[in-house]
Amino acid sequence: MAISSVYVICDNMEALAELCAGAKSVADKVTAVIFGDEAAAKSVCGADAVRYCPVGEGASPEDWTGAIADEIKKEASAAVFVNNSIRGRCIAGKLAARLDTAVMTNAADLCEEDGKLVCSRTVYGGTAHRKQAFSGAYGVFTFGGGAFEPAADAAAASDVAVMPGAPASSYKRVALHEKKEVGVNLAVAKRIVDVGRGLAKEEDLEMCRQLASVLGAEVGCSRPVAENNKWLPKTSYMGITGVQVKPDLILVLGVSGQVQHIGGINKSKVIVAVNKDKAAPIFKNADFGLVGDIYKVVPALIEKLS
Ligand SMILES: Cc1cc2nc3c(=O)[nH]c(=O)nc-3n(C[C@H](O)[C@H](O)[C@H](O)COP(=O)(O)OP(=O)(O)OC[C@H]3O[C@@H](n4cnc5c(N)ncnc54)[C@H](O)[C@@H]3O)c2cc1C
Structure with missing residues (x-):
């Protein structure tokens, strides 16, 4: 070589x-x-x-x-x-x-x-x-x-x-404060529930967390959900500037499917998308697509899978 x-x-x-x-x-x-x-x-x-x-x-x-x-x-x-x-x-x-x-x-x-x-x-x-x-x-x-x-x-x-040599630092830690937000390791997750701006309120994340729990999945999101709304930690957003993931299954809820987001999830084995807009670009990248309202689909899925 x-x-x-x-x-x-x-x-x-x-x-x-x-x-x-x-x-x-x-x-x-x-x-x-x-x-x-x-x-x-x-x-x-x-x-x-x-x-x-x-x-x-x-x-x-x-x-x-x-x-x-x-x-x-x-x-x-x-x-x-x-x-x-x-x-x-x-x-x-x-x-x-x-x-x-x-x-x-x-x-x-x-x-x-x-x-x-x-x-x-x-x-x-x-x-x-x-x-x-x-x-x-x-x-x-x-x-x-x-x-x-x-x-x-x-x-x-x-x-x-x-490792030969020794560590050297140009700064000294004076304090360490634990962050309240819980980090997830999406890069190695096998199943992910991916939440987008289709979610209307922060409280509604709870239904996505419930769905993730019954699926044994981690919760990730699109960039605006983390960066703009600050509903999830920045380490939770996927895309070209976020985490790149490769789970067996990703359930994409209320995400339009812009190229910058797709760049982080397109190596997933199976992509299932739910979006109320049948023209949403996410459907071009999904293996399975459901045109529907996440507020109806998610509770129905939780009930079926529980
Ligand atoms: C340089 C650059 C880098 C970027 N990097 C990233 C990145 O790494 N990751 C990233 O995610 N974004 C990134 N972005 C932002 C990206 O372009 C999009 O703006 C972002 O991905 C859109 O997020 P979204 O799909 O959640 O929101 P939107 O585009 O607003 O889509 C929301 C979707 O929800 C649907 N919806 C609404 N209500 C419901 C409902 N009740 N049920 C079902 N569906 C519903 C709508 O039909 C819509 O399709 C970047 C942008 C730039 C310019």
């Missing part, structure tokens, strides 16, 4: 298997970097080597960026795959600065062309895809959930060691 080395850096152990599988499909050697202890490192499957970065009380995974960059620079060339979380993007940016390269966020359709890693990225607000490759020796990519299939037969690495 033309790509000799890929570093996979992940702050989410559930996303790690996917990234390692993607890295393995294009590189000879895959090194996973995790934030945790030796026991966590030994549980990682699908990488040739694992380096773990212990994160002490009051410290942050980002503090390890300098040490990770020094390790990567020991290779003449390398690609770096980072999961597309808020922390992941922060680490990706810091690493790119230290490696004198750039970050391609939300990369997709990775392949190798003429010895270079080429990926596709959504641009112009989701209306076009641009193919890109790095011109230098190093390149940092971030990938959302579902970018790769985890390998079924991945084995644990035999080469497990602590």
